[in-house]
Amino acid sequence: MLPYLAKRLGGLVLVLVVMSFIVFCLQAIIPADPARALAGPSAPVETIERIRTELGLDQPLLVQYGQFMSRLAQGDLGTSIRTRQPIAADVLKYGPASLELIVFAMLLGTSFAFLLAFAQTTMARSGGVRLGMLAAGSFPIFLTALLLAYFLWFKLGWFPGSGRLDIRRFTGPTGFFVLDGLLLGRPDISLNAIWHMVLPGLALSVPIAIGVGRALNSALVDVMRQPYIRTARGKGLSGGRIFFRHGLRNAASAPLAMLGLQVGLLYGNLLIVERIFSWPGLGLYTVQSFGSSDLPAVLGIAMVFGAFYILVTMLVEVLQSVADPRIAL
Numbered sequence: 001m002l003p004y005l006a007k008r009l010g011g012l013v014l015v016l017v018v019m020s021f022i023v024f025c026l027q028a029i030i031p032a033d034p035a036r037a038l039a040g041p042s043a044p045v046e047t048i049e050r051i052r053t054e055l056g057l058d059q060p061l062l063v064q065y066g067q068f069m070s071r072l073a074q075g076d077l078g079t080s081i082r083t084r085q086p087i088a089a090d091v092l093k094y095g096p097a098s099l100e101l102i103v104f105a106m107l108l109g110t111s112f113a114f115l116l117a118f119a120q121t122t123m124a125r126s127g128g129v130r131l132g133m134l135a136a137g138s139f140p141i142f143l144t145a146l147l148l149a150y151f152l153w154f155k156l157g158w159f160p161g162s163g164r165l166d167i168r169r170f171t172g173p174t175g176f177f178v179l180d181g182l183l184l185g186r187p188d189i190s191l192n193a194i195w196h197m198v199l200p201g202l203a204l205s206v207p208i209a210i211g212v213g214r215a216l217n218s219a220l221v222d223v224m225r226q227p228y229i230r231t232a233r234g235k236g237l238s239g240g241r242i243f244f245r246h247g248l249r250n251a252a253s254a255p256l257a258m259l260g261l262q263v264g265l266l267y268g269n270l271l272i273v274e275r276i277f278s279w280p281g282l283g284l285y286t287v288q289s290f291g292s293s294d295l296p297a298v299l300g301i302a303m304v305f306g307a308f309y310i311l312v313t314m315l316v317e318v319l320q321s322v323a324d325p326r327i328a329l
Helices: 002-029 034-039 045-055 061-073 087-122 127-137 141-155 177-183 187-223 227-234 239-247 253-276 282-291 295-323
Strands: none
Touching (some): 002 061, 087 253, 087 295, 127 187, 141 187, 177 187, 227 239, 253 295, 282 295
């Protein structure tokens, strides 16, 4: 385990260095002047030049890259042009909302994936399930989110369609409202936070459920043909017991790999879903930064999600090894 972790952490550092170089090159190539954006359109030339000197933009590119790497090593992602705050501080402010939504969506998606795979494996006629998965998988994420918002919020009023809480200006010790409600002895806040996560969480969970469910079902088709499964059936075990005790673990490698891939695709979906449901997370923050031409904030968030994806990939590989000891780290 330790050699694996050392190797993967070394790879993480290497990938982040490459990403940092790409991010720096994009900042240098794109014809945008951060000093002008920070000073404002009506600022005098002297003020703009002073800001350029403070930011080190008057230095050679190699010197600027060295300063950029030095700041990055200290956790400094730069300053947002739109919020005028350090990007790292904005990540800490808006990150818990996105992470809470991502965890909720992944729990929903994997639960639905298990149910879909179980239905296709144990039901004699599962053509309807396959047809439903095909129909749901063909919808783009923005259409799924809009349909959920229209029917379950606008027409039926079952779930709230925006925000994280009905309570305004609530601040908790962690920023994760479900956890904060439990820590403060306010289960009503936790339930209200979950209630607000249902619609955006459902929208994000659909691609996860379809992708992981199809991968799990394909793996189970092969596993269920193995001799030990026929032996279990010969002993009179129920289909559900065979599925969970003998089939699921042996078929876990492929769906875990698909789950890691879905996490990589989650960032793009998060931009759309948070914008539609006005969810105050990093996705909405990135969309607003795009609208304000806030390139440092966009690239800083890209660095954060790149590191997050690499860490999730490491976790998936560990889970694959635990589920199937034949897979070595």
